[in-house]
Amino acid sequence: MANLTINGKQIIVPDGVTILDAARRNDIYIPTLCDDPRLEPHGGCRLCLIQVKGMPRPVTACTTPVTEGMEIETTNEQIERQRRTIVELLLSDHPNDCMICDKAGDCTLQELAYFYDIRSNRFVGERRQYTKKDQNPFIERDMEKCILCGKCVRVCDEIQGLGAIDVAGRGFTAKVSPAFEKDLNCEFCGQCVSICPTGALMGKQSVGKGRQKDVKEVETVCTYCGCGCNVTLHVSRNEVVRVTSRPDTINEGWLCVKGRFGYSFINIPARLTTPLIKKDGKFVPASWDEALDLIAEKLGAIKEKHGPDAIGGLSSARCTNEENYLFQKFIRAGIGTNNVDHCARY
Amino acid sequence: MNKDVSIKVCMGTGGIAAGGVEVMSTFEKALASVGIKAAVQKNCSMHKVGCRGFCARDVLVDVIIDGTKSTYQYIKPDMVERIVQEHVVGGAPIGDWLVTDDYHTFHDKQVKVVLSDCGEVDPEDIDSYLGRGGYEAVKKVLTTMTPQETIDVIKASGLRGRGGAGFPTAVKWDMAIKATGPKKYLICNADEGDPGAFMDRSVVEGNPHAVIEGMIIGAYAIGAPHGYVYIRAEYPLAVERLHLAIKQAKERGYLGKNILGKGLDFMIKVKLGAGAFVCGEETALIASIEGKRGQPKAKPPFPVQKGLWGYPTIINNVETLANVPYIIRKGASWYAAMGTEKSKGTKVFALTGKILNSGLIEVPMGIPLKEVIYDIGGGIENGKKLKAVQTGGPSGGCIPANMVDTTLDYESLSKVGSIMGSGGMVVLDETDCMVNVAKYFLQFTQSESCGKCIPCRVGTKRLLEILTRITEGKGREGDIELLESLAADVKTSSLCGLGQSAPNPVLSTIRYYRDEYEAHIYEKRCPAGVCKDLLSYSILEEFCKGCTACTRVCPAGAIIGEKKKPHKIIQDICIKCGACFETCKFKAIKKG
Structure with a gap:
């Protein structure tokens, strides 16, 4: 365990955690756009810059591990000025369309703009503009809203193990992109959508739905x-x-x-919301009791006439282990046959 | 006649560009032709050598007869025959073609350590290097010194990293020797990327074995069995000579397993950079070697803790490593005797810009800037006035003309708002606009920013936009203050050295040339007459003789008028190229 102070408050945290982690454990707010505790630290957005006593420059809380006796200041005039500049720079290259953005109200960038009260922008200038729309079926990618925090790239690489996207290009025109700027063609797990702090990545089916x-x-x-x-x-x-x-x-x-x-x-x-029983060549809604009674009756008759091996059971990967266990138990012990299998068995 | 003749032709990139290959082959043909060998009789040898610095005079050729050296300048293939006949055979140098006095003044104040063998040894022949004491330092450390003693010598020499930051080399090595782990790496950073800089290029092209020898000594000192040279693919000649040198060193037992039978294992791999300036930053360089996108990572962990493939890694610059063999051979106190108290030894600079003698120079640390400009550099081109000297490339700053007494060492340069950097030195004269200079460097850093961190990615873009509008005459009140404020934030909040130093050219030009910024913004005037949007050309009727010289050179057809009557420039058509201004003999064209 390490003893340290954050903004004069004495705290104890496990060795090796980052300053950001230590602050979160103690309900001390440090803004960030590129950090997620489930991913490797990135240090790209620079919002979590904090001052550590004895260090010549501010350091990023997300990448710096705590050490014994550290004295940390998470906010002061200089730090807040820098953070405000960073948010202002981001907004200077961001579509000003919160009014029609699906992410409004759930957007970290919007929160920061509110927090730093950024109304007019000192840095109005060229904005990245991309007309090409990605034709993939699931993920709406609006790269003009992308702030290049790199979370999507990291989740795809570190968690999904896929690496379907990476940053292409340099500097101001750097852009998250699938290989050769083609349309996204991946597993569409949507981990990237779940982790995007702005409206750059959305589920296509959700757009405009609330x-x-x-x-x-x-x-x-x-x-x-x-x-x-x-x-x-x-x-x-x-x-x-x-x-x-x-x-x-x-x-x-x-x-x-x-x-x-x-x-x-x-x-x-x-x-289907109820069981159906075929009567006179047509499926008719029935209750579960009716359906189960019918199944029991038919299985009993078959077993009596042709023996248990005339019956087989096929179970599903959509069921839990417990359900599959019970099913094979039913077929083996209840019906009395080993004719049982499962769709995920090779 | 029984002579020993040696001919050395400059075959660095500068020499080759000036026609070195043709000069060399013409010499070879001439010497091989019937009669010459017989006439010269004894040993007559040809050598290609690396850059000797004075690139403006290429192709430079040394003819050495029995130890007496004559150096020729501006040699073209058609001059070779006469040199062979009159000098090599006849024994009489051709006075008109020899280098002039300024060639000697160019060299007088230089002290060559790293470059001492550049231009002397044949970079493609290990024997040539061995003949000048090469690899003696490796023998010395392997036979008589422990790794710690090796580091102690470097510490006593005071050698600091020549890549720009000036971190003490021995301190770095000391950290590496203490780092534990199954593997360690030593990387030579040859990703020289500053515009106009060619120090490391010339060293690798001119004397690659010195770099390799420095690496072997470093590897022995820190215990790293694996080495990499990360070098720009845009340096094909350096890459070729490096590969050849590594092959030769391996053949002679200086690289590989059990070096010189002393139990040291060390091998060097060459990794080519794909042309990204940011890959000179050490964490980005490591990422690039690992096959990842070349972008920096936050430190800690430092490469010495967790570097290439996760193992302790030391990264030294080419010039740093090339210093090492000479320090080992000649001793720490010899090296420490040069330079200032905190900056020891020498530094190589690429002297370019509006200077008479441009080229590669090596000077002792602490030499006053004015000696470099006026003695070595021979002053400003075309009799113009010195305005400023830009050092440190896009990360550096400008030193104004009234501060030419500043000495060249890490501390003094930092005090005046510039940096030593890797050794770029661009001389600016009165026709250079300082806002435009800042804009030029910002264009560079902005297009080379990797885009990972926001202050650098968007901040340098906005700095550039503000500078651009100032040079276009659209500057607004408050722009200077906005530049200062944004520059300060970009400096303190960027992730790596690129972003942290990118605002330096802006801040240093505002610091010394605020009046120029103000003239652009408030008077819509470019005092140096560079920014086209703030410029117009007009004809002073009282001086115009109607000679029509201007109408003939105007590429846009913007000048009208009858012969022998005053002419006129149509402003809407004028493209402000300045051709009329240069042509008019009567000073009738007004620029402003």
Whole structure:
């Protein structure tokens, strides 16, 4: 454990944590745009510059590990002036369209602009303008809103292990891009969307369907497979408009393409909501009791007439381990056959 | 006749550009032709040598007969025959073609350490280097010194990093020797990128073995079995000679396993940079070698803790390493006797700009700037007045003419708001606009910014935009203050040295030439007459003789008038090229 002071307050944190981490553990706010505790520190946005006693220059809190006896100042006139300049510089190269941006109200850059009260901008100048739209099916990429924090690049590399995007070009025209500036063609897990601090990356299906302040959040578990990822359904006007996951869940906020973007079935009229029993060549809605009674009756009759090996069971990867266990138990012990398999078995 | 003749032709990039290859082959042909060998009789040898500094006089050729050296300047292939006949065979140098006195004054105040063998040894022949004491330093450290003793010698010499920051080399090596781990790396940084700088290029082209020898000694001192040279792909000749030198050194047992039978293993790989200025920054350089995008990382961890592939890594500049063998051979006190109290030894500069004798120079630290400009450099071109000297490239600053007494050492340069940098030195005269100079350097840093951090990516862009509008006559009240404020924030909040030093040219020109900025902004006037948008040409009727010389040179057809009557410039058509101004013999064209 290391003893240090932040803004005169004595704190104790584990050895090796960063100054930013130490501050967060003690509810001390340091602004940042490029840091996420789940990713390697980046040190690019420069907003978390703080002053450490004895160091000649300000250092980034996100990359500097604590040491015993450190005396840290997270805010002073000079530091705040620099932070304000940085936010102002970012805004000077950002579309001024918060009024129609889906991310409004949930945007870190907008929060910082509010916090630093940036109304007019001293640095008005050329703005990056990109007309090309990415034609991929899932992710809306508006690179004019990109602040190059590099979170999407890092999550794709470090968490997803894919490296579908990287920074291309230099300086002012540097740009996050798939290889050769082609359209995005990846797994579409949407980790990048979940981590983007601005409106540069959005789910295509969610655009125009309701901003964060207007949605009701419903916590649930993804039904696509047995992993059991925690998901949050964002509901607006009785429609699921977006799926996210919180970083403090078992899956740390990460989802796959199905969990994140495969939610349109929820509102499709053809979706089955009750069991159907075929009567006179037509499917008729039935209750679960009716359906289960029918299945039990038919299975019993087949077993009696042809023996248990006339029956086989096929289970699904969308079920949990426990459900699959129970299913094979039912087939083996209940029916009395080893004819049981699973769609994910090779 | 029984003579020993040696002919040395400058074949650095400057020499080759001036026609060195043709001169060399003409000499070879001439010497091979029937009769010459017989006439000269004994040993007659040809050598290509690296840059000897005075590039403005290339191709430079030395003819050495029995130890007596005559140096010829501006040699073209068609002059070779006469030199061979009259000098080599006849024994009489051709006086008109020999270098003049200023060639000697160019060299008089120089002290050559790093460049002492440049222009003397054949860079493509290891024996040539060995013949001048090459690799003796490696033998000395491997047979008589421990690694710690080696570091102690470097410490006593006071050698500081020549890449720009001036960090003491021995302190760096000391940290590396203490770093533990299964592997260590020593990297030679040859990614010289400052506009107009060619110090490291000339050293690698002219004497690559000195760099290799320095690396071997460094590797022994810190215990690194692996070395890299990170060199710009835009230096093809340097790359070629480096590869050749490494091959030769390996063949002779100076590289590889069990060097000189003393148990040291060290091998050097060459990695070519793809033309990014930022890759000279050490963490970006490491990323580039690792095959990643060349952009810097925050420190700590420092490369000496966690560098290439995660292992302790030391990065030294070419010139730093090339100093090492000479320090080991001649001793720390010899080296420390040169220079000032805190800046020891010599420094190589690439002297360019509006200077009479441009070229590569090596001077003792602490030499006054004015001696470099007026004695070595021979003063300003075309009799113009010195305005400023820009040192340190895009990271540096300008030293105004009234401060030419400033001495060239790390401390003094930093005191006047500039830096030593890697050794770029651009001389500016009264026809240079300082706002435009700042704009030029910002254009460079802005296009070379990697884009990782916001202050550098967007901040340098905005600095450049403000400077551009000032030079276009659209400067606003408050622009100077805005530049100062933004420059200060970019300096303190940028991630790496590129962004932290990019505002220096702006800040130093405002510091010394604020009146020029004000003239641009408030009077819409460029005092040096450089910024085209603030310039107009007109004809003074009382002086114009109507000779029509101006109408004939005007590329835009903007000048009208009848013969022998005063002419007139149509402002809407004039492209402000200044051709009329240069041509008029009657001073009838007014610029302003």
